[in-house]
Amino acid sequence: MDFEQLRPPSDTHNNADLLIWAMYLLEGNEKWVDVEDLYLKAFELAPARLSWRTKKDLPDYKKCSKALQEIEDSSNRYHLNVLVKDGSYKRRLTRDGYQWCKHHEELLKGLYQGNIVPSAKGQDDERKIRSLTRSDAYQEWLSTGHDSLDLWSLAEAFRCTAETSWPIWQTRLEEHFGAAERNGKSDLLAFIEASTALVREEKKDK
Numbered sequence: 001m002d003f004e005q006l007r008p009p010s011d012t013h014n015n016a017d018l019l020i021w022a023m024y025l026l027e028g029n030e031k032w033v034d035v036e037d038l039y040l041k042a043f044e045l046a047p048a049r050l051s052w053r054t055k056k057d058l059p060d061y062k063k064c065s066k067a068l069q070e071i072e073d074s075s076n077r078y079h080l081n082v083l084v085k086d087g088s089y090k091r092r093l094t095r096d097g098y099q100w101c102k103h104h105e106e107l108l109k110g111l112y113q114g115n116i117v118p119s120a121k122g123q124d125d126e127r128k129i130r131s132l133t134r135s136d137a138y139q140e141w142l143s144t145g146h147d148s149l150d151l152w153s154l155a156e157a158f159r160c161t162a163e164t165s166w167p168i169w170q171t172r173l174e175e176h177f178g179a180a181e182r183n184g185k186s187d188l189l190a191f192i193e194a195s196t197a198l199v200r201e202e203k204k205d206k
Contacts, residue, residue: 006080006096009104013049013117015067018042020082021101021108023091029098032090039064046117048182053124056182116184125179132157132176132188141191149198158195166203173199 009017022042026033043050043059052058068091071080082097093101101108111117119125132138135157140148151162158172173196180188 006082006100009100009108009111011107011111013046013111015042015049015063016070016080017108018046018049018112018117019064019067019071020080020093020097021045021112023083023093024098024101024108028091029093029095032086032092035064035068035089035091038068038091042067045112048119048125049117051182056178116182118183119179125183128176128179129183129185129188132180132191133185137195138188138191141194142187149194151199151202154195154199166200169199169203170196 009020019038019042022038022045023033025045026037026041028038039050039059039061042064047056047059050059050063052060070076071083072085080097080100082094082100083091084094085091119129135153137149137153137157140153155161155164158169158176160169160172173192177189177192177196180192
């Protein structure tokens with residue numbers, strides 16, 4: 001099959017294309033690559049997307065393995081004949097796979113190296129970000145700035161109440177800050193920092 005007959009990469013982030021690009025960066029057209037090295041490279045490119053749910057500094061083997069299975073599943077309509085295997089653990093780019101990466105290099109580099117690769121839909125980070133960006137408190141803050149913040153609207157945004165203790169508030173704020181930071185959400189980070197300052201001031205003597 002000529003590489004031009006293969007489907008083009010998605011113009012949005014997905015784990016299968018990410019894995020193929022990681023293989024290309026590892027020069028998998030010239031040597032056999034162990035799947036564990038492949039997964040680590042993909043995680044290096046997209047830690048927010050491929051991490052464990054509770055341990056953000058570790059790659060989730062299942063997510064990486066699922067992406068590899070998608071690439072190699074010949075019954076999948078998105079199947080790409082881009083990898084060849086040597087046993088269970090060694091992979092190499094086919095000639096078509098290498099040409100596919102070269103041909104789509106600008107798009108793939110932009111998606112997986114140009115900026116932070118966001119969490120996949122449904123992941124814990126993505127849920128936190130979606131909930132917070134849709135909150136009335138955040139939308140009001142975007143429009144009017146710091147003066148619009150109040151404890152009651154923030155309580156709804158961060159799933160607390162005005163009576164919630166500072167330690168619980170702090171945990172909620174830090175969780176959301178981590179999600180925003182891993183996904184490069186600068187406006188959201190500024191909002192969470194402003195929210196933290198207000199809540200800390202309100203709660204410091206309570």
